[in-house]
Amino acid sequence: MRRFITDFWHRPSPLRPLSLDWLLLGGCLALMALGLVMITSTSVVADNNPYGYLSRQCLNLLAGVLAGLFFLLIPLRLWQRRQVGWWLWGLSIFLLALLLLVAKPANGALRWFDLGVFKVQPAELVKLFVIIYLAGYLLHRRHNLRSSWKGVLIPIVSLFPLGILLNLQPDFGSILVLMGVAGGMLFLAGLNFRHLLFLAGLAGTLVAWLLLDGGYRIERWMHALDPWADRYGNGYQVIQSLIAFASGGWFGVGLGNSVQKHAYLPEAHTDFILAILGEELGFVGVLACLGLFALVCLRALYIGVRAERAGLLFSALLAYGIALLWMGQVLVNFAVNLGLVPTKGLALPFVSYGGSALLACCASLGLLLRIDWEYQQLPVVPADEPEDDRLPDWLQRLRYD
Incomplete structure (x- = not known):
């Protein structure tokens, strides 16, 4: 037992306490x-069970x-496999679509799977899945990301179904956060200025459309700016x-x-x-x-x-x-x-x-x-630090x- 503890403490392992940040x-x-x-x-302050x-x-x-x-x-080489990223993307689509079919409305939204003992909100897990998917995609497409429109449009088009499903819940906050995360990751992966301007215009158009959709979001913004009106x-x-x-x-x-x-x-x-x-x-x-x-x-x-x-x-x-x-x-x-x-x-x-x-x-x-x-x-x-003309x-x- 003593030898096992000594070996565990000294051998390289992510479970070794001194190896952690x-x-x-x-x-x-x-x-x-x-x-x-x-x-x-x-x-x-709850009366039944404080x-x-x-x-x-x-x-x-x-x-x-x-x-x-x-x-x-889990080694990171597993998550960076191309098929793993697409599987996580597909799982995200499945969870959000299933949620709209079986979830019960709560506070005017369809966001939780009610499993009796506990509730699960798929959007929280989907955000992490999207990050893993995008990191893997940008790794494999890094060579044509800056020179080809295809390398930019594929992740944007693949995220549109997720945005539509989130909007049907509705969950506008998660849409905004995911848009910011995706845009930031694309920029840090090497997106050129022309593509960046295109994505900024696309994001602005999408946000404007979502705000005008149904009109109730504009009303909520007005009440946020002047809550005393209501x-x-x-x-x-x-x-x-x-x-x-x-x-x-x-x-x-x-x-x-x-x-x-x-x-x-x-x-x-x-x-x-x-x-x-x-x-x-x-x-x-x-x-x-x-x-x-x-x-x-x-x-x-x-x-x-x-x-x-x-x-x-x-x-x-x-x-x-x-x-x-x-x-x-x-x-x-x-x-x-x-x-x-x-x-x-x-x-x-x-x-x-x-x-x-x-x-x-x-x-x-x-x-x-x-x-x-x-x-x-x-x-x-690396021997030489690469120059980055984005910055x-x-x-x-x-x-x-």
Whole structure:
């Protein structure tokens, strides 16, 4: 037994504690711990079971740890196979289409598989599948990505069915996040300026069409800009969220002393958990939360930059995609809580209550830790740093120096 422990500690393995990126892992663990504390605080006012949400979130966390370990132990060469990416794309189409057929409406949307014991939101898993698919595609098409329109149009056309299925739920927030992630990954993979302008125009046209579709989204934007115009209707959540932030001040009213969580602010444990955090811990608490997100997102970008320097393009694009996904969801959630955009139903990564979101976040964390571990084991440093004419000279030096 002693020899086994010694061999396990010293041999190269992603499970060896000292092989992990503790800065990234520590930041994510701190966010999950903060989430458990705030979920307990927001749900303890429930009459029937004050610790029900906490116990279920602990089970979600256990499932997330298992998912993270799974992705940590799988070699990246498996995910970068072309057929694996297309299988994940097909699985995403199947899950979103099946959802529209069998899901029961909840809050006016079709977003969850109700399996009795728990609910699954496929959109959270689809985001990760799309990142893996795009990273594999851009790896295999990197030679004609900058010179051929075909190399650009294939991933865009392949993502259109996903956008249509998400719009039918409807889930406009996930569409916006996926568009941003896909655009960022295409740019970082080497998209030229002409193609970039085309994609920007296409994205703007699509967003305008989605906003005008049915007219209700424009109305929600107007109420987000002026929630007091419909204070007991569409503007109610935003007003209650702003009241929570205003009540918190600099240092908050104290952990557990929130007033807004007492049935004033709906979805206080999910979409608007940041507002309760701001009320109880104040501006300092919100700033600390934002600092943790900045730490993990910048660390994910750094892991991607190191992998790209070593010539590991798939690993780099995967890390970039995960970092962009986290940053997009954090920015949208912060904007919703501050009343800058209408409510989108996007959870705050690692913090909000929800099994599917936490599962996807932990799986993404496992991928990032695997990328970093493989970089440590197989460093490949190119002799000459490639010039990148997508970026200005000062940004090239910042990226490669």
